[in-house]
Amino acid sequence: MPFQLTINGLSHAVDVDGDTPLLWVLRDVLGMTGTKFGCGMALCGACTVHVDDTAVRSCITTVDSVGDSRITTIEAIGTTPAGKKIQQAWLAHDVPQCGYCQSGQIMSASALLASKPRPTDADIDEAMSGNICRCGTYVRIRDAIKLAAQSGG
Numbered sequence: 001m002p003f004q005l006t007i008n009g010l011s012h013a014v015d016v017d018g019d020t021p022l023l024w025v026l027r028d029v030l031g032m033t034g035t036k037f038g039c040g041m042a043l044c045g046a047c048t049v050h051v052d053d054t055a056v057r058s059c060i061t062t063v064d065s066v067g068d069s070r071i072t073t074i075e076a077i078g079t080t081p082a083g084k085k086i087q088q089a090w091l092a093h094d095v096p097q098c099g100y101c102q103s104g105q106i107m108s109a110s111a112l113l114a115s116k117p118r119p120t121d122a123d124i125d126e127a128m129s130g131n132i133c134r135c136g137t138y139v140r141i142r143d144a145i146k147l148a149a150q151s152g153g
Contacts, residue, residue, distance in 0.1 A: 003063055007032070008076035018064030023047045025063050026073060034074035034103050038132070045131030048104035049073050055111035055127075074103035082114035085151050089144035097135035105131050109145050118149055 005012045007030070014029050026032045026049070035058055038046030042057035049058045050072040077083030086109045096102045112119055112127035119127070124145050133141065
């Protein structure tokens, strides 16, 4: 089936089954490999993207459920005010270790900061729950989110 998707501000025509996960449309059809496959069950957060500014797990989001929504991936998150702050804070705190989970972590943190510019520890815990980092960089992730929130704007 043909679908017209708005991804990172650009229109993309894809011809896939409606029940195809958005993750595979991004990675396999459009070649946008920044969004990672982790578990395929929305448990790890590696595949997180924004759909209309809300963090969603693209591994369980079907392409037919997206409709006319705006999709933002890690490739363009730095063009948003919250995403730019998060990316700068990630670098300042040297957050990544192996890096595999980081696109999902950044996408979840950016959605949090966009909706709550001054998140509490509880807000951070809630927004980042379900984003797994096998390297255990959680302390640096939390510190980076707090730094991004302090950067104002």
